[in-house]
Amino acid sequence: MKETDLINQITPSFYRQSSVVTGIGDDGAVIKPPNGHELVIVADAMIEDVHFSLNYMNLSDVGHRVLAANVSDLIAMGSKPLYYIITLGVPSDYNHKDIQLLYDGLNQLAKVYNMDLIGGDTTSSNKLMISITAFGSVLPNRKRLRSQADAGDVVFVTGYLGESGYGLHLLNDQIDEDYFINRHKRPVPRQDFLYASEPLSRVCLNDISDGISTELNEIAEASLVNIEINYESLPVHEEMKKLNSTFLKELILSAGEDFELVGTCSVQEWKQLEQSCQKLNIPIKSIGTVTSSSSTPKVNLIEGDQITLLDRKGYEHS
Ligand SMILES: Nc1ncnc2c1ncn2[C@@H]1O[C@H](COP(=O)(O)OP(=O)(O)OP(=O)(O)O)[C@@H](O)[C@H]1O
Numbered sequence: 001m002k003e004t005d006l007i008n009q010i011t012p013s014f015y016r017q018s019s020v021v022t023g024i025g026d027d028g029a030v031i032k033p034p035n036g037h038e039l040v041i042v043a044d045a046m047i048e049d050v051h052f053s054l055n056y057m058n059l060s061d062v063g064h065r066v067l068a069a070n071v072s073d074l075i076a077m078g079s080k081p082l083y084y085i086i087t088l089g090v091p092s093d094y095n096h097k098d099i100q101l102l103y104d105g106l107n108q109l110a111k112v113y114n115m116d117l118i119g120g121d122t123t124s125s126n127k128l129m130i131s132i133t134a135f136g137s138v139l140p141n142r143k144r145l146r147s148q149a150d151a152g153d154v155v156f157v158t159g160y161l162g163e164s165g166y167g168l169h170l171l172n173d174q175i176d177e178d179y180f181i182n183r184h185k186r187p188v189p190r191q192d193f194l195y196a197s198e199p200l201s202r203v204c205l206n207d208i209s210d211g212i213s214t215e216l217n218e219i220a221e222a223s224l225v226n227i228e229i230n231y232e233s234l235p236v237h238e239e240m241k242k243l244n245s246t247f248l249k250e251l252i253l254s255a256g257e258d259f260e261l262v263g264t265c266s267v268q269e270w271k272q273l274e275q276s277c278q279k280l281n282i283p284i285k286s287i288g289t290v291t292s293s294s295s296t297p298k299v300n301l302i303e304g305d306q307i308t309l310l311d312r313k314g315y316e317h318s
C-alpha cells in the first residue's frame, strides 16, 4: 500500500479537542497548550510477535491495545489524555482493509478518551510495528509521580492482577475463555481513577505494564522508601484462584500488561479514595504499606509468617 494513500485514508475529518490548531496534513501538528496545565508526553510501541501475534489477534485488537498502553501511562501520570501520534512500520502486503481495521481499533479507544490523532509517520517493515507518542494535560499540583510515596502510606492496586497474562496463556493453549482473553486483547485503562483521585493532595502512581513486582520496585527506588506487600491481599479473580499456586503467583507478580494502577497515598486520604472509587465502580484494594528506608530501597513480600525480597520479576526485553 502506498504511503500517500494510507495518509489520505486515515486523516480524520474533525478534531475532538479544540486545542488542535493544525492536525494531520502539514510538516507537523500545531497545538495550543491547555491554559494553566502542564503537558505530559508518553511513548510505547508494540511489535508483532513481541507484544502480540496475529495468529490470535485481529488488527483492530492491535490498534486498541497499543493506544491503551499509552493511555495507561498518561493516566498513571495523573493526566487527561488529549492527542496521539503514530509511527507505523507496515509489511508491504498490507492493503486498505488491513489499515482500516487497525485504525478502527485505535479510533474506538480514542473515542472513549476523547483523543485526537494529530500526526505520524509511515515506513515499510518486515513485521507490523506501531509506535505511539501520546499527550495529556495535568494541573501542576495533580501530577502523580513514582517519586511521591511517603513512609506510612497505604499501597493500593485497582482491578485484579494477572488477568492479561492468564488470557495470553489461554490464547497460546487455544482455550476459549472470553473474559480473560478480552482482558489481554482489549485492556481498558482506568480513566475514572483520575476523577476518583482528583481531590487527593498527593498520590504516587504507576501503571502495571511489566508486572507489579517491577512496578513496586520502581516506586520504592524513585521515592527512596521500602514497600511491604501482603501476598494474600493481592486482588485475584475467583476463577484464577483454582490455578496451580506457582503459576498463579507468577501471573500475579510478573505477567504484567493488566494496565491497572498501583500506587500509594496517606492513610487519611486513602479512606476518601476508597469511597470515591466505590462510587465510580472502580475495584481498589489496599495491599500493603510504605516504610522508611535507611539503605537501598526494597520491596518485601509477606506470606503468612514468611517475608521474602520481591525483586523485579516483570517482563524485560533482552
Ligand atoms: N529508548 C528510549 N529512549 C529514551 N527514553 C526512554 C527509552 N525507553 C524508555 N525511556 C524512558 O524511560 C522511562 C521509563 O520507561 P518505561 O518504558 O520503562 O516505562 P513504561 O512505559 O511505564 O513501561 P512499559 O514500557 O513497560 O509500559 C520513561 O521516562 C521513558 O520515556
Ligand SMILES: Cc1ncc(C[n+]2csc(CCOP(=O)(O)O)c2C)c(N)n1
Pocket: 044, 045, 049, 050, 051, 052, 053, 168, 209, 210, 255, 256, 257, 315, 317
Ligand atoms: C506474543 C507475545 N509474547 C509475549 C507477550 C508478553 N509481553 C510482551 S511485552 C510485555 C511487557 C510490556 O512491554 P513493554 O515494556 O515493551 O511495554 C509482556 C508481558 C505478549 N504480550 N505477546
Ligand SMILES: [Mg+2]
Pocket: 043, 044
Ligand atoms: Mg514504555
Ligand SMILES: [Mg+2]
Pocket: 072, 073, 076, 206, 207, 208, 209
Ligand atoms: Mg508505565
Ligand SMILES: [Mg+2]
Pocket: 043, 044, 069, 070, 073, 209
Ligand atoms: Mg508504558
